[in-house]
Amino acid sequence: xxxxxxDVASSNVTxxxxxxxxxxxxxxxxxxxxxxxxxxxxxxxxxxxxxDLAIRMVDLTTLEGADTPGxxxxxxxxxxxxxxxxxxxxxxxxxxxxxxxxxQAVDALKGSGVKVASVATSFPxxxxxxxxxxxxxxxxxxxxxxxxxMVIDRxxxxxxxxxxxxxxxxxxxxxxxxxxxxxxxxxxELSTYDNVRRASWxxxxxxxxxxKTSTGKVQPAATLxxxxxxxxxVRDFLATTGRKVGVKPAGxxxxxxxxxxMLVLVNETVGEGWLSPDWFRLGASTLLNDLxxxxxxxxxxxxxxxxxxxxx
Amino acid sequence: MFEYAPAPESRDVVDIxxxxxxFIDGEFADGTGKxxxxxxxxxxxxxxxxxxASEEDVDRAVRAARKAFGTWSAMPGxxxxxxxxxxxxxxxxxxxxxxxxxxxxxxxxxxxxxxVDLPLVAAHFFYYAGWADKLGYAGYGADPRPLGVAGQxxxxxxxLLMLAWKIAPALACGNTVVLKPAETxxxxxxxxxxxxxxxxxxxxxxxxxxxxxxxxAALVNHPDVNKVAFTGSxxxxxxxxxxxxxxxxxxxxxxxxxxxxIVFEDAALDQAVEGIVNGIFFNQxxxxxAGSRLLVQESIATELLEALKRRLGTLRLxxxxxxxxxxxxxxxxxxxxxxxxxxxxxxxxxxERWSPACSLPxxxxxxxxxxFTGVAQSHRIAREEVFGPVLSVLTFRTPAEAVxxxxxxxxxxxxxxxxxxxSRILWVxxxxxxxxxxxxxxxxxxxxxxxxxxxxxxxGREGGLHGLEAYLDV
Numbered sequence: 001x002x003x004x005x006x007d008v009a010s011s012n013v014t015x016x017x018x019x020x021x022x023x024x025x026x027x028x029x030x031x032x033x034x035x036x037x038x039x040x041x042x043x044x045x046x047x048x049x050x051x052d053l054a055i056r057m058v059d060l061t062t063l064e065g066a067d068t069p070g071x072x073x074x075x076x077x078x079x080x081x082x083x084x085x086x087x088x089x090x091x092x093x094x095x096x097x098x099x100x101x102x103x104q105a106v107d108a109l110k111g112s113g114v115k116v117a118s119v120a121t122s123f124p125x126x127x128x129x130x131x132x133x134x135x136x137x138x139x140x141x142x143x144x145x146x147x148x149x150m151v152i153d154r155x156x157x158x159x160x161x162x163x164x165x166x167x168x169x170x171x172x173x174x175x176x177x178x179x180x181x182x183x184x185x186x187x188x189e190l191s192t193y194d195n196v197r198r199a200s201w202x203x204x205x206x207x208x209x210x211x212k213t214s215t216g217k218v219q220p221a222a223t224l225x226x227x228x229x230x231x232x233x234v235r236d237f238l239a240t241t242g243r244k245v246g247v248k249p250a251g252x253x254x255x256x257x258x259x260x261x262m263l264v265l266v267n268e269t270v271g272e273g274w275l276s277p278d279w280f281r282l283g284a285s286t287l288l289n290d291l292x293x294x295x296x297x298x299x300x301x302x303x304x305x306x307x308x309x310x311x312x
Numbered sequence: 313m314f315e316y317a318p319a320p321e322s323r324d325v326v327d328i329x330x331x332x333x334x335f336i337d338g339e340f341a342d343g344t345g346k347x348x349x350x351x352x353x354x355x356x357x358x359x360x361x362x363x364x365a366s367e368e369d370v371d372r373a374v375r376a377a378r379k380a381f382g383t384w385s386a387m388p389g390x391x392x393x394x395x396x397x398x399x400x401x402x403x404x405x406x407x408x409x410x411x412x413x414x415x416x417x418x419x420x421x422x423x424x425x426x427x428v429d430l431p432l433v434a435a436h437f438f439y440y441a442g443w444a445d446k447l448g449y450a451g452y453g454a455d456p457r458p459l460g461v462a463g464q465x466x467x468x469x470x471x472l473l474m475l476a477w478k479i480a481p482a483l484a485c486g487n488t489v490v491l492k493p494a495e496t497x498x499x500x501x502x503x504x505x506x507x508x509x510x511x512x513x514x515x516x517x518x519x520x521x522x523x524x525x526x527x528x529a530a531l532v533n534h535p536d537v538n539k540v541a542f543t544g545s546x547x548x549x550x551x552x553x554x555x556x557x558x559x560x561x562x563x564x565x566x567x568x569x570x571x572x573x574i575v576f577e578d579a580a581l582d583q584a585v586e587g588i589v590n591g592i593f594f595n596q597x598x599x600x601x602a603g604s605r606l607l608v609q610e611s612i613a614t615e616l617l618e619a620l621k622r623r624l625g626t627l628r629l630x631x632x633x634x635x636x637x638x639x640x641x642x643x644x645x646x647x648x649x650x651x652x653x654x655x656x657x658x659x660x661x662x663x664e665r666w667s668p669a670c671s672l673p674x675x676x677x678x679x680x681x682x683x684f685t686g687v688a689q690s691h692r693i694a695r696e697e698v699f700g701p702v703l704s705v706l707t708f709r710t711p712a713e714a715v716x717x718x719x720x721x722x723x724x725x726x727x728x729x730x731x732x733x734x735s736r737i738l739w740v741x742x743x744x745x746x747x748x749x750x751x752x753x754x755x756x757x758x759x760x761x762x763x764x765x766x767x768x769x770x771x772g773r774e775g776g777l778h779g780l781e782a783y784l785d786v
Contacts, residue, residue: 024732026752029583039423041319041635050314232582267314268626275314 005241009205012163019162019201025193025229034224040264047260051295052090053275054259055082058291059117059248059283061096063124063216069104071312072097076108078312083292092288093277094147098123099140106144117147117182121172124186124215126151130168137175147180148172151215152199154189162202169206182248182281183208187226188218196226200233204245214251216283221251224261231269247274250283256294259287316628319635321422325409328416328499331361334369334522335505337376338515343369345523350498353419354632354641354676362498365521370490370530373519377461377488378536380516385458385486389445396444396483398511400437406507407434410500414472415632417499419641419677420595422633432757433476436775439759440480443780447485450777452786458486459562459785460538463531465552466501467544468494468643469598469699475501477774478541479518480759485783487539488517492531494544495524496644529555537561539783543600546697546723546768564772564782566600566764568697569725572718573603573754574740576711577611579730583752585619588703591728591754593627593681596642597701600769601726603754605694606705607714613707617685624681625668639701642677651679651700658684658693663704689720697723711736715743724766728754747773 008018042050060079062071076095083089094115097105105116118140122128137148150172156164173181183203187196203211211230214221227249234245249262259282266274274280289309297303331347333340345364352359365373384392403410410433411425420429448454462482466474471493482489493501505520521527525548532540532552542552543566556563573591575584591603608616632640642648659665663684672678679700687694687704694704708714718727727746729737741749747765750756757763762778764770772782 023579023581026580026583026732029580029586029752033583033586039427039635040316042316043319044317046315046317053314263314272314 005205009163009166012161015162015166015202016160019198022197022201025197027193030193030225030229034228034265037228037264037268038224038261040261042260042264048295048298050260050263051256051291051298054256054263054282055288055291055295056090056093057277057280057282058092058288059094059096059250059281060092060288061216061250061283061285063096063098063119067098067101069101072101072104073108074312076105076114078288078310079114080109080112082288083296084310086296089292089295093281096149096283099136099143099145102140102143102145115146116144117149118143118145119149119151119215121150123149123151124217126153127155130171133168134171134175137172141175141177141179145179147182148176149182149184149212151184151186152203154186157190157195157199157202166202166206169203169208173207180209181207182210182212184212184215186215186218187213188220193225193229196229197233200230201237204233204237204243208245210246210248210281212248212250212283216251219252222249222253222283224265227262228265228269231266231274234274235270244273244279246279246281248281248283253282253284254286255290259291316636318631320631321412321426321633321635323412323416323633326413326416328360328413331363332498332502332522333363334365334373335502335508335518335520336369336373337519338509340505343522345369345527348495348524350417350496352416352676353496353643354673356675359417360499362502362522364523365492365527365530367530370521370527370534373490373521374461374463374531374534374536376516377490377519380514381460381488384488384514384517387486389447389486392483392486393441393444395511395513396437396441396480399507399513400434400441402507402510403430403434403437407431410472410503412633413503414500415640417497418468418471419632419643421637421640422635423637424595424640429470429473432759433472436473436476436480436759440484443481444484447780447784450780452781452784456485456784456786459783460487461536462487462489462539462541462783463534463537464489464491464541465528465531465544466491466493468497469595469600471497472500472504474543475504477543481774481779482541482783483517485780487783490519490521490531490537492521492523492528495522498522532556539563541782542566549770562782564764564774565770566772566774567768567770568699568723569600569602569765569769570605570695570697570721570723571601571603571726571728571746572605572607572721573728574607574714574718574730575609575612575616576714576729576731576733576736577609578732580732580752581612581616581619584730585616585623587728587730587752587754588620589623589627592703593639593701594755596640596679598643598647598699599755601748601755603726603728604698604703605718606703607708607717608705609714610707610709617705620683621666621668624683627668627670627681629670629678629680630673639681642679642700645677647699648677648679651698651702654693654696654698655682655702658687658691658702658704661691661693663687663691663693689717695721711740715740719743719745722768725769726750
């Protein structure tokens, strides 16, 4: 099955035929399902478990032009010990930085088990030549990145040049070597849920290890319905090809409530097989402190002020 | 494994009295019949003792309604509207209490009573309040007149919502009402009686008489009732039609259904699965318009059934007051017996029965979500209304066959069509003999939309502009 599916990318006509032959997504129905799952009430022990799981799934991210080596080191310290006063708080999954800061992050996280992810491929727009993109990827991998978060060429996708998008992902995957590849679809620019499903399949067929909603630079980013559709895609892809792909919503997940809704979505769409940092990540920066605050509230019954949580 | 901890909605918001009387002429009064108990079907716990209205009690209620009719019908529509708007607002304010009470007495999940029933109840009162001073623009002449006293008998599946469907248009048009709630679910109707007092509704405009079938018969057959509105089984609907024939009473009947939910091969599959689940497992399948016959195109039948079974595995059955419950309790022992009897018949007739692994609580009335495959049109489970969480799956090859099978039923209340092709939706909808046809959705209700059936599903329409006709002398 895997080999015959790979053949669909042999030309733009076959790839287009395949992607447009996927079942459609009814927007109203998908929104309704996501909204319903958003009403799940996760309390007490379930909430405590969900908070710890969410912390373990966080890709702690800083992607600003103003990022400095010092800022990255501080964030790495936070990734390993999110709450310095409470050693029972688990580590986050990874930190996510720009390629030129990978070396600092790798150094700061040595031996901690926290992974280093780097965006690449002319993030966030992806507007450059394939050469530049593969070179940038190779640069980040050489600096020690465990994971690469690439962006797809949305312009080519929207123009119907699916093969171009496909081949680019294949090339970046090759440049990754042993590093894991997360493919950012930038769903906020794809405009329809049908496109989100097609782009998900395209990224998976091309060899992506994870599919990721957004760069965080475009709104809307990681909405519940978009994450739902991507979860359905990885579920169907596993059933069709036998290969399991992870999902990473990123952008706009700021509160514990947002994160718990995501976990409910995973639980009731693809099940516990994806409820681990190996298969589901939350790309976020401010989320972590809210998780810590809610965690402390569960343990002590009181909210501490924001000054009791570090800003890194 | 991500287990959700219990998240029960608090019962403290409701104050259930040990016993309830009848609501006649603005006052609560004892009934002269033998009182009965109403229970929580999820635990079999007795909630309250409720009066039975005898023939004399019903007569008192009708006389009170008759007396009130004079002033109520003479009141300017804009004044009547104020009362109805006030009722709608009080319902919204007390919606959490009413939702909990509904779930306790009926067994439906709080998520449903909170997110579906109560918002619709308020919406119906708001909608018809808006009509009260605009009846001259409804298309029935400049000053259409009300009918008089309406005798209304409602079922147990949506106790407060069915009350709203009946009472809101009746009052807006200037009628007064005597309403009998179902004997297993009287509590929210009695809470509504309190709301009428809270809203200072003139005495006698709304009267609530509780009791079983005899009370309903006394109301329907009362000579001074001008209009009979009934929602319930086709069997009782037939009796009512017979008994009021020739009496000059205007009648609307909302009866049973056996809706076809038709899924074409080009449907949006994940949403179709949700629609099937919502179509038959919403409110434990206690829905007259439930999509109880799934007609799926052969080319996707295997794939769809697999997806449907996977989805059913995630349904959460249990405590109706838990905010995460999807499937609540069956409303009564009698209904549970009927569901069991028909399901056993399905098996005996050769259909294959499937339910997800699902543990049922020890106490109360429960039935797991169930699918029958290999169902033939001739099987009882494809012909008769189960009124429970039981789905019959049939397949078809061509659109024409789908339409033929969908219409091949004595009922005709609702139907669903799932396809990404707009032209096919229109073609199928024009061929289906069903009062409501949903496209790429199911069990969607709105006060602006008329609802009612073909054939044995009854006659007359409730809701929307069309719903006014049933309460006007036109």
